[in-house]
Amino acid sequence: MRLLFDQFMKKCEDGSWIHLPSYEDIATQRSQDFSTFIHAYFPTASEQINKEKLSQGRIFTRSFEDGLGFEYVMFYNDAEKRIVCVFQGGPHLQGMPGFFHGGAIATMIDATVGMNAIVSGGIVMTANLNINFKRPIPLCSIVLINSQLDKIEGRKLLVSCNVQSVDEKILYTEATSLFIKLNPEKEFHIKELVLNSAPPA
Amino acid sequence: MRLLFDQFMKKCEDGSWIHLPSYEDIATQRSQDFSTFIHAYFPTASEQINKEKLSQGRIFTRSFEDGLGFEYVMFYNDAEKRIVCVFQGGPHLQGMPGFFHGGAIATMIDATVGMNAIVSGGIVMTANLNINFKRPIPLCSIVLINSQLDKIEGRKLLVSCNVQSVDEKILYTEATSLFIKLNPEKEFHIKELVLNSAPPA
Numbered sequence: 001m002r003l004l005f006d007q008f009m010k011k012c013e014d015g016s017w018i019h020l021p022s023y024e025d026i027a028t029q030r031s032q033d034f035s036t037f038i039h040a041y042f043p044t045a046s047e048q049i050n051k052e053k054l055s056q057g058r059i060f061t062r063s064f065e066d067g068l069g070f071e072y073v074m075f076y077n078d079a080e081k082r083i084v085c086v087f088q089g090g091p092h093l094q095g096m097p098g099f100f101h102g103g104a105i106a107t108m109i110d111a112t113v114g115m116n117a118i119v120s121g122g123i124v125m126t127a128n129l130n131i132n133f134k135r136p137i138p139l140c141s142i143v144l145i146n147s148q149l150d151k152i153e154g155r156k157l158l159v160s161c162n163v164q165s166v167d168e169k170i171l172y173t174e175a176t177s178l179f180i181k182l183n184p185e186k187e188f189h190i191k192e193l194v195l196n197s198a199p200p201a
Numbered sequence: 202m203r204l205l206f207d208q209f210m211k212k213c214e215d216g217s218w219i220h221l222p223s224y225e226d227i228a229t230q231r232s233q234d235f236s237t238f239i240h241a242y243f244p245t246a247s248e249q250i251n252k253e254k255l256s257q258g259r260i261f262t263r264s265f266e267d268g269l270g271f272e273y274v275m276f277y278n279d280a281e282k283r284i285v286c287v288f289q290g291g292p293h294l295q296g297m298p299g300f301f302h303g304g305a306i307a308t309m310i311d312a313t314v315g316m317n318a319i320v321s322g323g324i325v326m327t328a329n330l331n332i333n334f335k336r337p338i339p340l341c342s343i344v345l346i347n348s349q350l351d352k353i354e355g356r357k358l359l360v361s362c363n364v365q366s367v368d369e370k371i372l373y374t375e376a377t378s379l380f381i382k383l384n385p386e387k388e389f390h391i392k393e394l395v396l397n398s399a400p401p402a
Contacts, residue, residue, distance in 0.1 A: 031298045038297065038337065044371075048339040049299035056269075056292035057340055060302035063265070063293035068257075091257035092264035096239065097232045098250035101261035102311040102327040107304025114303070126303040130331040136239065138249040139258055170245075 001071070001142055004086045004166065008075045020074040020083070023115060024059045037123045037182035061111050068092040070108065074115055081120060081149035085112040088142045099136040105163065106131055109175050112145045113159040117179035120149050121157045128178040137163070137172050144168070155181040202272070202343055205287045205367065209276045221275040221284070224316060225260045238324045238383035262312050269293040271309065275316055282321060282350035286313040289343045300337040306364065307332055310376050313346045314360040318380035321350050322358045329379040338364070338373050345369070356382040 011017040027034065039046040061070040068090040076083050087108050095101030110126055117124040137143060147161035156178060163173040212218040228235065240247040262271040269291040277284050288309050296302030311327055318325040338344060348362035357379060364374040 027298060034297050035299070038300070042336055045300070045337050045339055048342065050339070050341055053292050053341040054299050057295040057298065058293045060294050060296060060305050063269070063295075068264070091254050092259045093261045094258040094264075095261060096235050096326070097228060097258065098236070098255050099239070099246070101308065102315070102330065103304065103308025104261050106307035106311065106330060107302065110303040110307065125297070125337065126334050128331070128333050129303065129307060130329070132329050133327050135243055136246050136326065138246055138251070140251055140254040141249065 001086065001088050004142070004144075005073060008073075008084065008086070012075070016077060016079065018076045018078065020076050020115060020119070022062070023111065023118075024062050026118065027059065033123055033183070041182055061107060064090065064092055070104075070111075072108065072111075074112065076116075076119055078119075081116070083112055083116045083119075083145075083147045085115075085145040085147070086142065087145055089137075089140065091139060094139055096136065098139055100139060102131075102133060105133070105137065105173055108145060109161055109163070109173070110177075112147045113161050113175070113177040114179070116147045116149055116159045116161075117157045117177075120152065121179065121181040123182045124157060124179040125182060126177065127156075127180045129175065130177070131173060131175040133173050135170065135172050142166055143172060157181065202287065202289050205343070205345075206274060209274075209285065209287070213276070217278060217280065219277045219279065221277050221316060221320070223263070224312060224319075225263050227319065228260065234324055234384070242383060262308060265291065265293055271305075271312075273309065273312075275313065277317075277320055279320075282317070284313055284317045284320075284346075284348045286316075286346040286348070287343065288346055290338075290341065292340060295340055297337065299340055301340060303332075303334060306334070306338065306374055309346060310362060310364070310374070311378075313348045314362050314376070314378040315380070317348045317350050317360045317362075318358045318378075321353065322380065322382040324383045325358060325380040326383060327378065328357075328381045330376065331378070332374060332376040334374050336371065336373050343367055344373060358382065 012019050069092050072087040074083050074085045093100050093104035144164050149159050151158040160176045270293050273286050273288040275284050275286045294301050294305035345365050350360050352359040361377045
C-alpha cells in the first residue's frame with residue numbers, strides 16, 4: 001500500500017495527478033453548501049434532520065478504527081477526468097467468510113465515483129449505482145478502483161468504474177453510476193479545494 | 202422501532218411470518234458450506250484468503266457498537282417469498298451531512314435482498330445490484346426495506362426491493378438484484394435454520 005502511495009505521489013510531482021483531500025475535509029468545508037442545496041431540493045427531508053444526532057454524525061467510510069475498516073487514498077487526473085482509489089479494506093468489512101461484504105465494495109465504489117462527480121460537478125447526489133460483482137474480493141487485500149467521468153448532460157453526470165487487483169490481472173467488479181448536480185449554476189474549483197485542504201504529503 | 206418489532210412478532214404467531222436469525226448466525230453455521238462452494242468456483246480467490254486476518258473477521262453490518270451503525274431485524278414470509286427489514290441506522294453511517302451514506306443504504310439493501318436469496322436458494326453470491334436513490338434518507342430515521350423474490354431461473358435468483366418510510370408515504374430507494382446460486386443441487390431449509398438459530402423473541 002505504501003509503495004503504491006509513493007508511486008502515485010511521484011506522479012503528482014508534475015501536476016498531472018492530484019492527491020485528493022478526504023471527503024470528510026470537503027464535507028466539513030462545504031457543509032453549509034450541502035445543507036442549502038439539500039433544503040432547496042428536499043425541504044421535508046431537510047427538516048427531518050435530528051440536530052442532536054447530527055452532532056454525533058461521522059462519515060461512514062471514516063467511522064472505523066485504524067486498519068479495521070476502510071483504508072484508502074484517492075488520486076485525481078484532471079486532464080483525463082479520472083480518479084484512482086487505492087483501497088485496502090480491514091477485517092470488519094466481511095461478508096461471506098474470508099471475503100468483503102458486497103455493501104462494503106458498493107460503499108467504496110460510491111465514494112470513488114462520487115468524488116469524481118464532486119470534482120467535476122460540485123454538490124452532487126447519487127441517483128443510480130449499477131454494480132456487477134464478477135469475483136469475490138479476499139478480505140484485507142489491496143485493490144485499485146479506477147473511476148472515469150464518461151459524460152455530463154445538463155445536471156446529469158455519468159461515471160463508470162472498475163475494481164481490479166493491483167497487478168490489473170483480476171477484474172473483480174464493474175459499475176456505472178449517475179449523479180445529479182444540485183448546484184447547476186455554481187461552479188466548484190477542485191484546485192482551490194485541494195489547496196485549502198492540503199492533505200499530508 | 203420496538204413498536205414495529207412487536208407488530209411483526211405478532212404476525213409471527215400464526216406462522217405466516219418468521220423472525221429471521223442474523224446473517225452472522227447463518228454464516229457461522231454455514232461457514233464450511235461457503236468455503237467449499239467458493240473454493241469450487243473461485244479456487245484462486247479462495248487460496249488468497251489470509252487465515253490470520255480471517256480470524257479477526259467481523260460481519261460488516263455487525264461491526265459497529267450498539268446504536269452507532271446498522272440496527273435491524275428481518276421478518277420472512279415464506280408463502281409470499283418476501284422479507285421486510287426494519288432498519289434504523291446510527292450516526293456513524295453518514296454521507297452528506299445529516300443523511301445516510303449511499304454505501305450504507307446499498308449495504309442494507311444487499312443484506313436484505315441477499316437474505317431473501319439465501320432463504321430461497323441456499324449459498325448465493327451477489328452478481329448485480331442496481332439501485333435508484335430517489336430521496337436522501339435523514340440520518341438515524343427508521344425505514345422499512347421491502348424485498349421480494351421475483352423469479353428463479355436455473356441458478357439465477359432475481360430479487361427486488363424498495364426502501365420506504367414507516368408510514369409508507371415516502372419512497373426513498375428502489376433496487377433490483379441478481380444472485381447466483383453456488384450450490385445448484387443442494388437445498389437449504391430455512392425452517393430448520395430458524396429452529397437451529399432460535400433468535401430471541
